[in-house]
Amino acid sequence: MLAAMVCMLNQSRQHRRRRASNVDRRWESRGKNLLEDYFIPNSFYPVSKFLEGYRMQPHLFQKIMHDICNYDTYFIQKHDAVGVLGLIPEQKLTAALRMLACGASAEHVDEIARMGKYTILECLVRFCDAVEHLYTREYLHKPTPRDLQRLLQKGDAREYGNQKGQKSIILEAVASFDCWVWHAFFGVAGYQNDLNVLGQSPMVDEVLRGHSPQVTYQINNTVYSGVYYLADRIYPRWMTFVKTILNPQSEKERSFASFQEGYRKDVERCFGILKARWAIIRGFARMLDEEVMQSIMMTCIILHNMIVEDEYDYDAPEVFEPDPINTALTRIYERPMGPNELPLEPELLLLDGQFNNPMIDRYQEMQSSYVHERHQVDLIEHLWEMKGNHNG
Structure with missing residues (x-):
């Protein structure tokens, strides 16, 4: 009888300890x-x-x-x-x-x-x-020369976006017409705006260190080097960005603003597809901590690119719109080349305790409002000559 009582007591304890998850x-x-x-x-x-x-x-x-x-x-x-x-x-x-x-x-x-x-x-x-x-x-690699050539041939590549969520964690991304995400920077929390995030973005560091995609092209009889990104009005007047015109007056300006704003919708479309495909971004991820949220966001972007690559027919012939850019002066290369035709290594910010003047020059050139305005004027003329003047 004592043994039976001990057995019943053990069964009772095991029953009470059993969890629903088991x-x-x-x-x-x-x-x-x-x-x-x-x-x-x-x-x-x-x-x-x-x-x-x-x-x-x-x-x-x-x-x-x-x-x-x-x-x-x-x-x-x-x-x-x-x-x-x-x-x-x-x-x-x-x-x-x-x-x-x-x-x-x-x-x-x-x-x-x-x-x-x-x-x-x-x-x-x-x-x-x-x-x-x-x-x-x-x-999530940088564009290769083949990628840059495809974007250049397309003639209407548009690539900058910045999305903010209710949890005050910002996703900065660069996307192209085929919804491929080339750059993603996620995890900046707190009360931030687009300019503060831009100051922390590794994209600016890549430009200063010479790691950004290198392209030279000619528009309106002017030769430019380096890629540019389509952005909204809040961003600074840097040569890296091409913004719309707030109050366009002439037909050329209205045509440019219409095309620029329409092309910039591609990055919003990419974000829309990303949120529709991965619903965890819209709601449930708010319950997770910031580190896990960052991992989830990057995973969703990588899987998104894998699906885009799987569904996009890269071997199919593409019909591009005619572009009067002087292709003889257009050159694409991964890194700046030296006199010996070898890639130049990026220079450090400090050399022997002194500031690196070439990097400072790149910084001043990137922030030049004059180059930004001149670039915009040349693009307005180029776009009008290519599309606006023929389409009315």
């Missing part, structure tokens, strides 16, 4: 059902349903899963301490992608993947870390 979720059967739903030939759901839930084609998902499993063994199915097989990789990646794509909470994902809340959040953090380490260099 219920038997039967993840083995859910993993099997998930494979039958999406990941086997002649699966239950069509590819359109897969795109709706995962935001990408099945072959791209398989590539990402293969790379992540090789990078982090956490995502590989393993036996636990008692020899029971754990979650399959498809379940773990499904949990992370559903949180990113649908903005679902861990409780909602639990119903889909049969995983505990803390396991789901761990999958999300590890997934974002793996994507950043594996794909940042490839999918």
Whole structure:
């Protein structure tokens, strides 16, 4: 009788200590059902349903899963301490992608993947870390000469944007006509405006150090070097930016303002696609801390670029609008070249305790309001000659 009483007491204590998160979720059967739903030939759901839930084609998902499993063994199915097989990789990646794509909470994902809340959040953090380490260099790189040539041939590349959210964490990004994000700077918190963020942005540092994409071109019989970005009126009058005209008077100015503002909508369209594709940006990410939010944002941008690359047909012939720019004077190169035809190394700000004069010259040139205004006038004339004068 004493032994029976001790046994009943132990069972009572175990029953009281059992948590709701330790219920038997039967993840083995859910993993099997998930494979039958999406990941086997002649699966239950069509590819359109897969795109709706995962935001990408099945072959791209398989590539990402293969790379992540090789990078982090956490995502590989393993036996636990008692020899029971754990979650399959498809379940773990499904949990992370559903949180990113649908903005679902861990409780909602639990119903889909049969995983505990803390396991789901761990999958999300590890997934974002793996994507950043594996794909940042490839999918957030600077434009190569081939990329610059394609943007130049397009003739209407437009590339600057700055989006602010209600949580006062700002995302600065550079995007082009095909919604590819070339530059992203996220994580500036607090009461900031566009100018303060610009002062902290690594994009300005790249210009000063000579790391920015190098292009020379001629418009209105004037030769310019360096790329420029389309920006709104709040940005300073630097030669790096081309802004609209506040109160255009002539037909040329109205045509320029219309084209400039219309082209700048592309970066807003890119942000719209980004938020529509990854719903976690719109709401649920507010519950996470700043470091995790930054990792999530960069992961969403990298995945966005991967999807753009997968869906965009780069081999298809593109029909570009005629551009009267003197292509004989247009040159694209990755870094400044020296007299020996070798790339010049960037110079330091301080040399032997003294300031580096070339960097100071680049800084003064970048902030020259005269060059900014002259550049804008030449662009107005060039655009009118190319489009406005012919289209009325």
